Amino acid sequence: MTINTIKYTELTGNPRHDKLISLVQSNGYISNEELAHTLGVTTQTIRRDIKTLSQNGFISRHHGGAGRVSSITNTEFSIRETIHTEEKTLIANEISNYILDGSTLFITIGTTVEFIARALESKNNLRIITNSLRVANLLYINKNFEVITVGGMLRSHNGGIIGPNVVSFINHFRADYLITSLGAIANDGTLLDFDINEVAVVKAMLHNSKKVLIAADHSKFHTSAAVEIDTLRNNMVLFTDEKPPTEIMRIIREKKVELHTVKKHI
Numbered sequence: 001m002t003i004n005t006i007k008y009t010e011l012t013g014n015p016r017h018d019k020l021i022s023l024v025q026s027n028g029y030i031s032n033e034e035l036a037h038t039l040g041v042t043t044q045t046i047r048r049d050i051k052t053l054s055q056n057g058f059i060s061r062h063h064g065g066a067g068r069v070s071s072i073t074n075t076e077f078s079i080r081e082t083i084h085t086e087e088k089t090l091i092a093n094e095i096s097n098y099i100l101d102g103s104t105l106f107i108t109i110g111t112t113v114e115f116i117a118r119a120l121e122s123k124n125n126l127r128i129i130t131n132s133l134r135v136a137n138l139l140y141i142n143k144n145f146e147v148i149t150v151g152g153m154l155r156s157h158n159g160g161i162i163g164p165n166v167v168s169f170i171n172h173f174r175a176d177y178l179i180t181s182l183g184a185i186a187n188d189g190t191l192l193d194f195d196i197n198e199v200a201v202v203k204a205m206l207h208n209s210k211k212v213l214i215a216a217d218h219s220k221f222h223t224s225a226a227v228e229i230d231t232l233r234n235n236m237v238l239f240t241d242e243k244p245p246t247e248i249m250r251i252i253r254e255k256k257v258e259l260h261t262v263k264k265h266i
Contacts (some may be wrong), residue, residue: 023158024059024066029222031065069223086111087217087241090262092119094239102177106205107135109160112181112215131201134159170204178209183225189232189251192225200226218242232257
């Protein structure tokens with residue numbers, strides 16, 4: 001796993017605590033072992049630190065690690081581009097291998113789906129409909145692809161295109177696959193994200209897709225977001241890098257969700 005170590009902000013008066021908070025905020029979720037290694041202390045010390053910081057509302061305490069508290073604000077896009085890159089690459093390659101040549105795809109906004117867009121270069125005869133200008137810029141030069149973008153309001157922070165016209169446009173298409181990432185997967189199987197306008201587009205794509213391919217690295221099981229997309233169900237395929245927690249695995253089995261767990265390089 002790649003740990004993003006951004007410059008920390010003085011919040012608590014304790015430099016180690018401040019570094020721990022910054023690491024959690026920038027990565028979404030980190031295990032006790034990863035924090036101990038990065039900060040150069042024992043896991044027992046990290047557990048005590050997490051307990052103290054969670055009691056004071058700086059982070060969220062989880063079994064085996066710590067996560068962000070906020071379910072409203074996503075980590076800055078430029079930071080998300082640099083974290084969990086190995087996991088995102090492996091997931092992207094697995095999704096690319098899963099997709100059949102000659103398919104029609106919806107692709108949403110996000111750093112993870114940009115990894116997937118790059119991995120699609122080996123495919124042939126794809127039609128791609130996307131509301132991500134960044135994804136379109138990665139794919140349009142490929143002569144094997146037909147790339148269709150939507151018209152609406154362009155967001156400067158992530159290259160996403162949103163608005164009611166986007167939803168209306170999406171409803172004119174039927175796709176073999178929707179490729180999407182998300183903000184979090186709750187223990188009850190609810191799929192969550194941060195922005196209601198972006199979620200509206202994802203819902204339209206989901207409604208018009210035969211299969212939904214969800215790219216979610218392990219941090220998505222240990223964080224939260226405020227806007228509901230849908231719940232795990234039997235036309236969904238979940239691609240991740242670690243076995244999901246027990247509660248989510250139960251939902252996966254009950255709903256007959258197809259699960260692909262990629263193996264990280266050692």
